[in-house]
Amino acid sequence: MSLQADRGNMASRPEQSKLNRAAILSTILLGGCRGPQSVLSPAGRDAEVLASLFWVLLAGAVLLWLAVNGLMLFIAHLRPHPHSRRLAEALIIGGGIVLPVLLLTALLVFALREMPRQREMGSGLTVRVTGESWWWRVEYLPEGSETPIASANEIRLPTGSRSEITLEAREYIHSFWIPAFGGKTDMIPGRTTRMSLEPTLPGQYRGQCAEFCGESHARMALVGVAMRPDAFARWLAAEAAPAREPTTPEARRGREIFLREGCGGCHAVRGGPAQGTTGPDLTHLGGRATLAAGTLPMTRQSLIDWLRDPSAFKPGVRMPAYDHLSTADMADLAIYLEGLK
């Protein structure tokens, strides 16, 4: 992976996550607003606008809260003697009607102007994301291309341009959300919704399903990666290519086990006989940062743990357990899968 500005790192290798923990602790002490899934560390045009908007709103809210409650404290405790009725009535009119109308009009106009901007049509790349139970099917459609490039659980976007995101859902309603890039949009069975995102800062960020979708709602995360346009183009070309041939004997044996166990009934590894479409496309599985939609870091050990008992990590998961495989078989299978970069 060629990720230079790895700012908001997500769950990955253990030592890294320890490092993250230290980093996060220090950021909490420093202000606590940063994080891999934070609305307040934006890396996209829409998220930047909304983060700034939040700070303005927060300042206003704090001021108004202090004014109202300070006034109450003042008249209840500090000067609890009767004030003039005229003043009190002016307060109702001023505080209840005039001030809110002015402030709300300003806010509303700002929001109404911002809304179409955030929903502008994307240019160039279209990414179709389908909410599955409980993972993300991702298909890239570069401009002019008809055949989608299949991927899963990770969405990469070029910086500096607005990409169009088309959203669908299979079984249940989900919601697509990568806070660093922008707001969320629901994915609804029977409907096609859309949004557009314009990442500005290269890096890796975390997103998560935001609409309750059943047992493994908590286990439906995804990785959002913003890349410079040239790096993105190279990556997309690689992603479009068929799977890399296994090079080591273990990996080759792993592929045999993969096919023998019928994994290809659900999963596709392009360039081979496995062409299933029920589960995530695994052609470049090893190149992703996480396994099982953000549930586990992409390591050999977690592949083994996952294959042995997926429901231990993801309640209700549709994938069966492969706990009948011998330790050696399992190791080879994991080596094969890990090698699918």
Add this chain to the structure above:
Amino acid sequence: MSATDLPQGAASSDILDSPMQGVWPPTPAMLAEPVDPDLSRAQAGNLRKAWETPRGWRRITAVNNSHVGKWYAMTALAFMLGAGVLALLMRVQLAVPENGFLDSDRFNQFFTMHGSAMMFLFAVPMFEAISILLLPAMLGTRDMPFPRLSAYGYWCFLIGGVFVLGSVLFDAAPSSGWFMYPPLATESEGIGADIWLLGLSFIEVASIAAAVELIVGVIKCRPPGMRINLMPLYAWYVLVVGGMILFAFPPLIAGDFLFELQRSLDWPFFDPERGGDPLLWQHLFWIFGHPEVYIIFLPSIAIAAMVVPTAARIPITGYSWIVLSAVGTGFLSFGLWVHHMFATGLPALSLGFFSAASEAVVIPTGVQIFAFIATMMVGRVRMILPMLWIAGAVAIFTAGGLTGVMVALAPFDWQVHDTYFIVAHLHYTLFGGMVFPVIGGVYYFFPVIMKKNLSERLGRWSFWLCFTGFNICFLPMHLTGLLGMPRRVYTYSGDLGWNMLNLISTLGAFVLAAGILVFVWDLIRPKGRAPHSARNPWDAGTLEWTHDVPDEPWGVRSVPYVTSRYPLWDQPEMLARMDAGRFYLPDAPEGERETLITSAVDAVPQHVARLTGPAWCTLVAAAFTGGAFILPTFKMYLPAVLCGIVAIGAIIWWLWTATARIPEARFKDAGLGLRLPLYVSGPKAPGWWAVFITMLGDATGFASLVFGVFFYWTARPDFPPPDAPHAALLPSLAAACLFLASWGATRIARGVNAAGSIVPARGLLLAAPILALAGAGALFAAVWLPGLAPTSHAYPAMMWALVVWTVAHVLCGAIMQAYCLARSLAGRMTARHDADLWNTALFWHFLIVTCLVTTAMIALVPRML
């Protein structure tokens, strides 16, 4: 001549058609005349006997508002504690990342039940409980207009609540969220979703019953002289909230109806594979769900509107402004529902409307808060304990309101929607807007309810524990949400920066729980030996503080003549005169429970109403209504139908024996030289108003189904499918004509009967139900004959749903027509005593609209779309 020039009281058109005889309004001399103490004692004895509560185990047949209200409140409190325990268990699970305390399914059941129970089993019923308990006292009336209806509503609530909340103990609770979004909820296995739908529909029906009762109570049961501009603010809020329930709950009931048809009969309303759309449910749910928030908030703020003037010892400043605020909020709250759906990808233009309305609702809400502050400014505030809770409520609520302004901006909501930011926001509004004012209200009104005092010391402890605990729990959640934590996740990974915040929230939740426990202990600790409280301990000005200490069963000794917003402040002799029985209805010589019915705007006395007393039939009706709703959960359809029949039988028995009874005399001496009729029918009778109000709600439910048809038309290109069979024209036309005939027969029967031609009226009332049933048959044939298969597509399913809804109502209408016929034959309905027929005709006015719209919707509209 303008209304101002008329003598007092005579201005209203009410008085012109009022059949009262004697003196109105009472003269000062009449009011000042003393009552003979012996006479007063004898009268008090009669009243006590008439209003006596059954003893021992028969106590459960009691229907007095003071009993039913207490049961209602304690049951709602118990459900709240149950739902609160679920919240604590969830907080334990979330205290640390990757926790294994609760598994995913259990956690989902818990948050579903926490939300559902807090909304349906605590917040709304608590409003009903407090209102049933206190509204008659505030209005100086003896009881609610339909005491048995309150009791029926309570028992329905108890049975439904135990059923729904109890399911969590059997690991069978619903687990799709309190919003029950399809397809997740329609596809979910087990009976959880059915428990939610049927159990809560049952409770929604009880809520509508309570709303009807409260609206009629405010409009028709005010004390003589209490014009609309003198009404206690609490009554204004009750009026508004009652109206909101009528327009908010029926869409949900209509949604439940469709939902359960999908679950049990596989009619695909929400299945996109067969022409359905999951978003229809979201619309119907939130058309209910957002007004619901204000249904919870307004009555609690109404408590504040009673406490603040007492604490400041001055009439409320800006009475009209608060009325504006209540009514304005009531209206605007119906234009907000899509802000729960900002992320569903609707056109930005549509979102804009709802964003705008969501901002606009801030204005009346702000007016409300500033009116309180203005009152405090003008008066001299005493920080009595209830006022402390109200002040805490304002502090919390303003924070929730300000975050509400933020999330009403659609683009900002796209970020924080469905995160812990929203969890924080909604708990700030609900604790500040409901829990704190209600607890403050309990401290304030406890002397009225129990004739004892709560502990000042425990109350302050409880307040500070709740206040700090609440803020420790929920303030950090704003940040948790901004750091990206979504709602409804049973766990989270440890490297996202959420750990410490969640731990703090969990600690805060336990502090809050401790505060609630202190309050509950204060409430339920034995107080047998404690002295009675003073009669008016806070020196308040409104009528509930004329209550009797020690307790008396009659509500008020005599119904006062009111000329002020704060009669206890402005009418100093009033209390003594009430106690002496100087005012209206001081006696009950016939041993009947009676109360005064007055005109809607100016509270001119119109009628002495005989109220219903203790009864078993309400219990039987509630138990079997429960069976009719609960048994289908277990697919026991036949027993459910039988239960339904028994329930209807019990209700008919109750109506037959206890309502619209022909009195022994036409007029009765109501006291102070006023003679009022004992029997009225039509718009002067509370029963007519109850039918009118119920049918407004019913019409809303039907309108929701019609909305559904148009929704599908806009949302789905295949609605109706191009080659689909449509309902048959001829049977539809026949149905419409038969319904018109039945309606006409009913209406004419009313006129003919009133003119004294009893036999022709009976003939019409015999023909009317036959016509109605024939019409129902024709309507059924209209969808049956062309072979509309409801499981094949949402279009035929929707047509069938309209027919089923209408036919069910027609059956009800036919029963009412037959009931009138039977009453006439039994001599219980005569030319003058025709309330039943008035009510049936009114029901049919609404029903005929439903029938005609249905026939048009199935036979004409699809052919034009």
Add this chain to the structure above:
Amino acid sequence: MRSRHDSLWYMIFAPGIWALHFVAVYGWAATICAKGAPYGLARIGIAAVTVIALVLILWHGVLAWRQWDLLDDGDHVHARPTAGDRREFLGHAGLLLAIVALVGVVFVSLPAIFIGDCR
């Protein structure tokens, strides 16, 4: 027939207009956008409905102002038990509701100005 001086229905006339305006605007926009009709139609319809609603609310507000009759005695408390106070109270509340409804209608029509398509 009741006069506007003693009817609650007149008091809620203005917010009722707001509600009808809201339903009309929302329904119209949803239909136009769902059926792919030209967006200009949506704007024209919304503008027309808004003008009608504003006129009705203003008209009602003027009537309510007259009914309130503040300037005759400066009374804005209306706490006396007279028909006159009840009349003025209903006028006052009606006027305030008209103001809120007016703001509501203007707010709800703003999206049509700032949002230029159906996305």
